[in-house]
Amino acid sequence: MRKSAERRKAEIVTVVLALADRIGPDRVTTGAVATAIGVTQAALFRHFPTKAALWQAVAEHVAEGLAAAWEDALSRGDGPIVRLRALIAAQFAQIAATPALPMLLFSRELNVTNAELRATFHGLLTAFRGLLAREVGAGQEAGILRGDIETVDAAVLLTSLVQGVAIRWALGARDFDLQGEGLRLFEVQLRLLAAERE
C-alpha cells in the first residue's frame, strides 16, 4: 500500500498520462489523479511541490521515451530507407503507447501555463524532423531517393504524414491500427519519393 517516493512518482506520472487520454489533459485535477491512484489529494504534494512540477515530470518522461525510441530505431538499421522506416515506426509506436501525446501538444498546460514545456516539445518535433532529414539526404546521395526535391521538404512531408495519421486516429474512433496504417502510407509516400528506375 505504501510505496517509495520513486515508485510513487512514476505511478503518478503514468496515471496522469492515462487520465489525460481519458478525460483530457486539462481536466486532470490533483483530486482526480489521487482517487485514480487510491491516495488522498494531499499525498500528491508530498512528491511534487506544485501541479506544474507534476506536468514537468510528465513531459520529461514523454521526452525521454521519444528520444530513446529514436536512438533505438537508428541503431537498428543500416541503410537510410531502413532507418527512415524504423524512425517512423518508432514514432507511431510511441504515440500508440501514449495516446494522450497529440492532445498534450495542444493542451493549455503545455502551451500557456508552462512556456518551458512548450519549448521542450517543439524542440522534440524539430529534432525528429532533423533525424528524418539526415536519412533522406543520405538516400538522395545514394541515388535511392529523388534528388530534385529539397531534403528538408521531404522531411516535412514525412513528419506531416505521421501527424496527419495520428490526428485521424486520435480524433476518430481509433478503430484502425495506427502503426499499420501509418507504415502503409509511409510506403506510399516513399514510392513517390523514390528515384525513378525502369
Add this chain to the structure above:
Amino acid sequence: MRKSAERRKAEIVTVVLALADRIGPDRVTTGAVATAIGVTQAALFRHFPTKAALWQAVAEHVAEGLAAAWEDALSRGDGPIVRLRALIAAQFAQIAATPALPMLLFSRELNVTNAELRATFHGLLTAFRGLLAREVGAGQEAGILRGDIETVDAAVLLTSLVQGVAIRWALGARDFDLQGEGLRLFEVQLRLLAAERE
C-alpha cells in the same frame, strides 16, 4: 454601448475565438469573455443559456466558414489541379484567419464536454478529405496524376500536409507565412504525384 442580441452574439463568438487563440480554449472563462467585451459576466447568459451553448455557436460559426471557403474554392477553378490548389489555399486561409482552429480540435470543450461538437469537426475533416479525393481522382483519370497510387491515399497525404504545416505554424513562433509555406509544399507534393512525362 448597448447592442442588439444578434450583433452581441456575433461579437461574443468572435471574442471567444480570439481568446481561445491567446490563452487556450480551456482557459476561456465566461468572466474573461465578458471583460474582453466590456460587459458583466452575467450579460453573457442573456444570449447563451449555458457555456456549452456558447461553444456550440462557436463551432457552427467555424464550420460555416470552412464550408463556405470550400464551396468558393471549388466554384472558382476548372481543372482538377486548379481546384486542388484552391482547396488547399482556402484551408490555409481559414486556419490563418482562425488560429485557434488547430487547438480547438483538441480542446476538452470539443472532445469531452460536447460529443456533438466532436462529431461535427471530425465530419468536417472527413468531408475535406472527400473533396480532395474527388479532385485527385479526376486528375488521375485525366492522366495528369500518377495512377499507381490509391486515390484516397493521395488525399490523406494532402490533408496531412495541411495539418503538418499548420501544427508547425501554430506550435512554433508563427514566424512564417502559413499560406505561402503551405502552398509551396503543396507544389512539391504535387510534383511527386504528377504523372511522369519526358
Add this chain to the structure above:
DNA sequence: TTGATAAGTGAGTAAGTAATTACATACATC
C-alpha cells in the same frame, strides 16, 4: 410622451480548484 420589451447590472450561490497545515503511521536501521 409613454409604455413595453429587451439588454445589461450587482450581488449573490454552490461546486470545484490547488495548496497548506497539524497530525498519524508504516518502515528501515541501529
Add this chain to the structure above:
DNA sequence: GATGTATGTAATTACTTACTCACTTATCAA
C-alpha cells in the same frame, strides 16, 4: 525492540468557476 524519517491523512484554506435572480435602463413603436 526502540526510534527517526519518510509517506500518507483529515480538515481547511483562499480562490475560481458557471450560473441565477431581482433589479435597472436603453431602445423603439404606438
